[in-house]
Amino acid sequence: MPMDWTPPPKGTGSEPDFNKVVEDLKNRFGGKKPKGLWIILVLIIVVVLGTTSVYKVDTEETGVVQRFGKFSRLADPGLNFKLPLGIEQVTKVKTKFIYKMEFGQRTIKAGVRTRYAEQDFSDVSLMLSGDLNVINVSWIVQYRIKDPKKYLFAIRDPEKAIWDLSQSVMRDIVGDRYADDVLTGGRTEIGNQMQVELQTLLDQYDTGIGIHTVQMKDINPPDPVRPAFNEVNEARQQKERMINEAQEAYNREIPKAKGDAKRIVSEAEGYATEIVNRADGEAKRFISVLTSYRQAQEVTKRRMYLDALRDLVAKAAKVYVVDDKVKGILPHLSLDQGNGKGAVK
Numbered sequence: 001m002p003m004d005w006t007p008p009p010k011g012t013g014s015e016p017d018f019n020k021v022v023e024d025l026k027n028r029f030g031g032k033k034p035k036g037l038w039i040i041l042v043l044i045i046v047v048v049l050g051t052t053s054v055y056k057v058d059t060e061e062t063g064v065v066q067r068f069g070k071f072s073r074l075a076d077p078g079l080n081f082k083l084p085l086g087i088e089q090v091t092k093v094k095t096k097f098i099y100k101m102e103f104g105q106r107t108i109k110a111g112v113r114t115r116y117a118e119q120d121f122s123d124v125s126l127m128l129s130g131d132l133n134v135i136n137v138s139w140i141v142q143y144r145i146k147d148p149k150k151y152l153f154a155i156r157d158p159e160k161a162i163w164d165l166s167q168s169v170m171r172d173i174v175g176d177r178y179a180d181d182v183l184t185g186g187r188t189e190i191g192n193q194m195q196v197e198l199q200t201l202l203d204q205y206d207t208g209i210g211i212h213t214v215q216m217k218d219i220n221p222p223d224p225v226r227p228a229f230n231e232v233n234e235a236r237q238q239k240e241r242m243i244n245e246a247q248e249a250y251n252r253e254i255p256k257a258k259g260d261a262k263r264i265v266s267e268a269e270g271y272a273t274e275i276v277n278r279a280d281g282e283a284k285r286f287i288s289v290l291t292s293y294r295q296a297q298e299v300t301k302r303r304m305y306l307d308a309l310r311d312l313v314a315k316a317a318k319v320y321v322v323d324d325k326v327k328g329i330l331p332h333l334s335l336d337q338g339n340g341k342g343a344v345k
Contacts, residue, residue, distance in 0.1 A: 063092055
């Protein structure tokens with residue numbers, strides 16, 4: 001529920017006492033009222049009105065104007081005017097600036113080698129996971145003021161609200177997860193969930209604050225059990241490495257085996273096609289010969305006999321022509337000796 005709270009105005013908040021100024025001038029002139037006194041009074045009034053009615057708002061700021069303590073309007077960066085003599089007061093709020101709040105650690109010096117405070121922040125960082133393990137969590141919340149009116153008047157202490165709500169949301173998120181998930185791969189998801197839930201709560205309380213980002217820092221087990229957690233992490237990493245190596249071997253061997261299988265199948269299909277075509281050709285040739293034989297049996301028999309005899313003679317090393325009436329064999333001149341073929345006798 002918004003609280004009716006008006007912050008103290010910037011600066012001294014005091015305005016000049018005109019009665020005192022007039023008395024001082026009267027005493028200086030011995031109680032007389034010369035013409036120059038009125039001129040001086042007018043000049044003083046002009047200066048006072050000018051200095052108390054003009055103010056400057058920087059580029060990263062937004063001015064919140066209050067009239068008699070009640071909110072009146074917002075002032076943009078640059079020169080602005082207000083009612084003088086304390087009638088309107090201005091509070092400047094840095095609406096373009098990104099604020100940072102650290103949990104579980106304190107930065108002493110930022111840079112290439114960031115230095116952190118060595119004090120103990122276990123009251124903030126230690127929390128229970130869903131499986132009842134103790135985890136040391138540190139994080140950073142970056143935010144900006146998106147509604148200066150709500151920031152100043154809706155809640156008494158916005159920074160404390162961010163502090164308390166951030167711890168509550170983080171403990172709730174970690175308490176719903178296993179310790180292994182928090183310690184290993186859940187950093188990004190936890191940060192995103194933390195930003196959404198924290199922004200929802202801040203909007204419900206009308207704080208006027210916008211969460212810019214939530215950065216998860218160190219997430220470690222407590223010091224007494226850290227060696228055991230490290231051994232578990234090393235075993236898990238080794239398991240992941242072995243799984244990756246097995247997957248790599250699988251990706252290498254399985255495609256090779258599939259390729260060999262396709263090649264063997266293709267070769268078998270080609271051989272089958274060749275055999276079928278050859279058998280088909282032999283069958284067609286036999287049918288052709290059979291047709292010729294039926295048309296002229298004697299001629300076909302003689303042609304087939306001569307073709308078979310020609311093939312046989314071409315393969316023989318020596319050929320003997322014998323007359324059935326001759327009792328002895330008469331050798332003849334070898335006419336094919338030069339070309340490596342056998343002699344005809």
